[in-house]
Amino acid sequence: MSIDLSGGGNIGGKSFASLGLLLTKVNIPILPDTRQVEEELPGVDGTIDLETRFGARPIELTFELIEDFEIDFHIRLSEIAAAFNPLKGQQILMLERNPGKQWKVKYNGSLPIDRLATIGTFTVPLKAFFPFAESVNPADTELKLGEGLIIGMGYEISDTIPTFNIKSSPTTITVKNAGNHEARPVITLSGTGSGIKVTNKTTGESFSFNEPLSGGNLVINTALYTAEHNSLNVFHLVLGDFPQLVEGNNVFIVTATNPSFTIDFDFRHTYLY
Template identity: 35%
Template sequence: MIDATANGKSFRSIGLGLKKHNIPVLPPTRDYSLEIAGRDGEIDFGSTYGPRLINLECIVMADDTTLDYHRRVAQVAALFNVKKGDIVFTFDDLPGRRYIGRYAGTLDIEKILFDGELTIPIKMGEHPFPESDENMLEETIVNSPETIKVLSVGDECASPEIVLTNTGSNTIQSFRLQNEYLLEG
């Protein structure tokens, strides 16, 4: 079984075993095109990514077929309650990545003696790409103006988060940030 967490809570702590996760390599695309009558082909306006759907194939493990089983099922329902909003998922076999999504679909459980098998559908809507651990880089600016390059080694372009801290005794009266993207040609 794969160890996983949802908002920091271990699946195992509620008797939920993750057999496998089906995470598509990329989210599905949304293609924007227009067919014009009397013209061959279509006009292509480009594509964007849609939400990524993940299926978590799990087993609910209980000590007995009645009280403990139903308690475990209630814990699963509480953990994936859509009213809580987005959930941060981590998987031990995918270290350093966080998947942000919410339960979306139906949660049918096939009961087999003490256990129950279920597939939990997760929709990564607003964040269709996983996030990674933060890499800290500290720079001390001693000259003005000074240029600092910030590199992103992820799969998707992302804007850096820049935090400025004045460690000197003088008050900074003004400063300017300019964020430029290096595009591959």
């Protein structure tokens, strides 16, 4: 997959260079802000640590814009405004200095520009509501040398595509999250079987489907907490957890009566930075 990162990266599939821009500085906090849940108890020093979650992450991109003529300068500003228009919703941001990863961002703030004739510099404030980086390629993409992947992303050429044929019970499978933060997959079962139970032995999370799988697809979206069978809501028929994928190998046990189905894990490797 060829991705145009000229000018330092792209937003929504449009390279910065195609907008006349050169990316000169990137400010991404090492970690997102935290949301701490704690409780005070009478007569007890300090507080009780209940939970820590991450909030959204701000990202700032500083650009240089140079044009020969005033009219061209303003044409470029119009194109830039359209490219970062927040009414488009969240867009994919990719950076040349951090290849192989992407962020989901939206313009958030104000955008003044410092000008000297037809030379301008400005900083675009963005917000990543999902505050983690994800792999550009989904996990079901076969790894190949020369794709711009970088050391430190956790990949190995021996990594396999996470789609498995289930013909016997129990069946043990392994799904790898190469990132260093939990990933939330879409799990799709296609085929036939009954009494299906899927357990992530690594985390202890599991779910079971209390109806026969008689053709079609059972789709468990662990990020949105939804369950559909042939596009019908079957949330009430799925018991248990929505299994996440922790860093590294996740060992799953799949059990069923008369199984003849495939199970596919659709996700992107997820990174704290």
